[in-house]
Amino acid sequence: MKVKLLSRNPDDYVRETKLDIQRVPRNYDPSLHPFEVSREYTRALNATKLERVFAKPFLASLDGHRDGVNCLAKHTTNLSTLLSGSCDGEVKVWNLTKRECVRTLQAHEGFVRGMVVRHCGTSFFTVGDDKTIKQWKIEAPAYGEEEEPLNTILGKTVFTGLDHHRKEGVFATCGQQVDVWDEQRSSPIRSFTWGVDSFSAVRFNPVETELLASCASDRSIVLYDMREPAPLKKVIMTMRSNTVCWNPMEAYYFTCSNEDYNLYTYDMRHLEKPITVHMDHVSAVLDLDYSPTGKEFVSASFDKTIRIFPKDGGHSREVYHTKRMQHVICIKWSADNKYILSGSDEMNIRLWKANAAEKLGVLAPRERQAANYSQKLKEKYQHHPQIKRIANHRHLPKIIYHQTREQRVMKEARRKKERNVRKHSRPGTVPVVSEKEKHVVTVVK
């Protein structure tokens, strides 16, 4: 009698190298794996909880300035270099990997108002309260050499902001007027004025590199084209905008941070009303920067918090704060989309993770897959109340928490009043004005 034996092909179960994972034969018959929704729900819930457990965004604090940090600049070609200028005219160059100051130079007397690194990454420009524009080398001077700028331009008025063209040797400053300079000349190649006396910020469009936007003190945002002799258009809002930032991936969108606690994203072709109003701050928003992917931006506020907004979301997805962080004056999103840098009043620069719960460093493939899967699960079940509750829970400082509540109450009261007024007046006399339209006064052509 012959005995039948089970015979298996070793190819089916022997792995090629011991680094491979064991092959697990699977049966995908749905009847064998019931309750998929509830099981995945549990997984999603756990993933959300774990995300909150691991959300530790604060990485480091860079101290060394002797006055409030007034401006930051990213290096264009080097991720680990950061420049910061303080209110006492000092500029520091930082090495982020070592978390230490590499170089310190006294750039100006009074504030360093603006700072920008040239596109090639070999030099940077600073403007200060002493009415000068200075160009510096990135490299520290050799031993025995004096620390002095490559170029100095003496202006007639104080400069309050500075930005560099992305590709050409052209930069723009703002102060009494918006000037466009050629690096080779000591007088501006263009000078834009439009009936206002001071500007607070100017930014080049990184995509359509000839376009500029600036915030003026008459509560307006003005658009320019470097090639045209006159400005393009301006929109006047109810309150003053502090800074403006273009989306680096979408040519015609820009966002401005406003004194009225909100941020507004505009389509530059339709300035009549903003595309999105981003609300959550409880004090004036001082600065913002887009993530290099153009999907999100981060804002720094006078209320001592940093918030991250999705570019088309009305509310922030994240809020960062620490006990010691005072009014955040300037903020930058690092060029690799991983970190956020904030400079604040109390002389410190802080390094944050852009994604609070993300694991830093290289992920193993399986680790990455697991992270992706849990991310998808969270997305899928984000509308479920428990998950939503956990995912949206943030601890806030007491003041901000109460102020937020107060804001909400005020807003509700205003809405209620408006509703009542509408109810008690002739139909049509009190029109419904959407939140977006409320904040724009006019568009001046």
Place this chain on the structure above:
Amino acid sequence: MAKVSKKKVSRKSVRKSSTVTEKIAEVKPDVVYDDGDDEFLSKEDGNISSEEEEEEEEEDGGGKDERKRQKLLEAISALGGKRQKKLGERSEAAVLMSEFTVNAEGEGDKIDLSDLIGSMEKTSAVPAKTKKQLKNLQHSNKTIECPLSKQESERIQRDVAFRKASTEVTRWKDIIKQNQRAEQLVFPLDKEPTGPRPMERMVTGWKAQTPLEQEIFALLSANKQPINDPILTPAEEASMRAMSLEEAKIRRAELQKARALQSYYEAKTRRERKIKSKKYHKVQNKAKRKEFLKKFEEMVKTDPAAALEELSKIELARMQERMSLKHQNSGKWAKSKVIMAKYDEGARKAMQQQLEVNKELTQKLVTALNKEEEEEEEAVDEEVLPDFVNDAEQGLHCSNPWMRGKLSEDPAEKELSENMDLITEGPGAVGNPAEEEEEEEEVVETEEETLLREFDSRRKRRQAHEAVTAPVPEEEEPQVPDQEEEEEPQVPDQEEEEEPQVPDQEEEELSEFTSLFQGIADSSREAEMPEGAADTNPSAQLEEGLVRVRTLEDMELLSQPAPATEQLPSVAPQADTTRKRKRGIELKEVLTKETKVIKVPLAPTMEDTEDSEDKLDQRGLIKEAFAGDDVVADFLKDKRKQEDAAKPQVVDLTLPGWGEWGGTNLKPSRNKRRRFRIKTAPPPPRRDQCLPSIIMSEKRNSSISLHQVNSLPFPFQNHAQFESTIRAPLGRTWNTEQTVRKISKPKVVTQLGAIIEPMSREELLKDKKQVSAGSTSHVDSWKRKR
């Protein structure tokens, strides 16, 4: 849009007007001057005569009067339209002339363009074109608008600039939309392809910096090694270029084709060689010979060296023939034939053929071919030997499916067929010298040869069987006795005459079959259990038939498992035919009986039975324990209770005393009660209505509802949409690895430590290219990915 168009129009008009003013401005001054000149001239006559000193003295007093007078005159002239002209014409010499009084004649009139242009026609310097333009202007009677204010014009400028900028920016719309919709975006967008970059690109952006590098480069340049442009030496380049994928593919295809052609050719030659007809071969040979001759003649012309070689070969063959006299009457076989020739026609013919061969061989320039054939065949025979042995061995292991590979079968079969040819033709093939030779050799050869051949024949028969039926071990059962029986008669047969062998064998086979089946049938009839028949029969048959000791094969057969009843029917048809022809055996009885698989009681089943006993025991225990309970009735009762509870209650809202008399012992009227009794609509049918053994609670569970979504989330239009997104699981428990990977792809992927540059203009160009390319967009996107 309307606004915009309006603006455009206004802008146009402004432009037009501005151009007109310019033109007129060009013409105006000198024309005016001319006019003035005329007047001055007319008044100068008087002026010259008058004394200028006096004029100066009286300027103070007379000036005012003069002005008044002038005003008066003007007023008067304004009263009458045409008379005024005449007034102007009347030029008298006046004593006092003020420079302020200078006035054009016909001041109130419109200046006609013709007045201004008058002088133009006289001057030849004015080009014809402008003349024409001016004439055209003359006809149009429109007034010129005044130039815009500065603010206004600036506004227009801004507007134009803005519109230009916004159209420029709008070009990005497609890309932005596309990126927003993209399932996954990998940043940085214009990533360089991973992997090693070409050396050229690396080197161009790099300079020798360290002293070592400089030294190396100095050496390289000194030795004229390529540094920059062709970074590879020619040899390396050649090796790089040696074989691309396409080339390799082409080459492979060529090789395949060649192999196929070769195999066709081989098959063809094999078939031809198998042909037994002597006439055919003769004709063939003759044709070949002729062709060869032709070729030879040609060769003499074209390639004399090769021809010489051929010639020498032929010569050699001839010499050999002449030396050995192989085909003359001197051989043993020939002598016997000579004796037989007197009586036998065939022998005589054979003799003649042989002589012919001899003649051919001894002739010059002929029969190299025959010789070659001989050689070939001999070679083949030599090769055959090992094959035979191998095959015989394989035959032993044929139960092993891996050893029954077809690789060795084909050539073996070929040899076999040849051998069969030999066997059949052997004695008759007098004319073919080669075969004769072989035969002679055979005679000389020992029994080994015969044994081998015998093996081979056996193998062949087996293969034939296998071809007819499925390769079943049982198949060989009938052969076993057959072979043993055969072996004894075959050996002498082969030595004497091999012709009758094949039919004999066939007959024997058939008889074997029939006898076997008869045996099976008999045994089945004898055995009470028909199922056991298939199992036991072969061994019984073997015992009966076997006289000799069991061979290896038999042992194997025995060791083979008995059942596999499905395979019996496949044997049936063949067996059927044979039986019908020869002996009447009832097929049905033999084959239609199903064999029962005998279940061997194994250990686990034993355990099973024990288990079941245990279970039974437990059941019994439970039964005993709950003997008094009527669970089913309780359940039904429970269910009915639940159903009743779920039924809607009738709400009675009647208030006694309203609209009626109230008091003790007074009930509200029936009419009222009917009116105020509210019946709620019946609820939808219970879900467990048709499930008698189930109670489904339709109450809301508060602990679960805490986790449930209670309002439709924003982007979704209806519940079904939302539910469908929830229903599909994402995990690898429910999906294959690939799907999971695809589903859980993150929306944004960034590379660790890579600087993400803002969108660049090249992106726009790429997009345009894609659009224009249309069909080639796939390729583009592929390139972009890389």
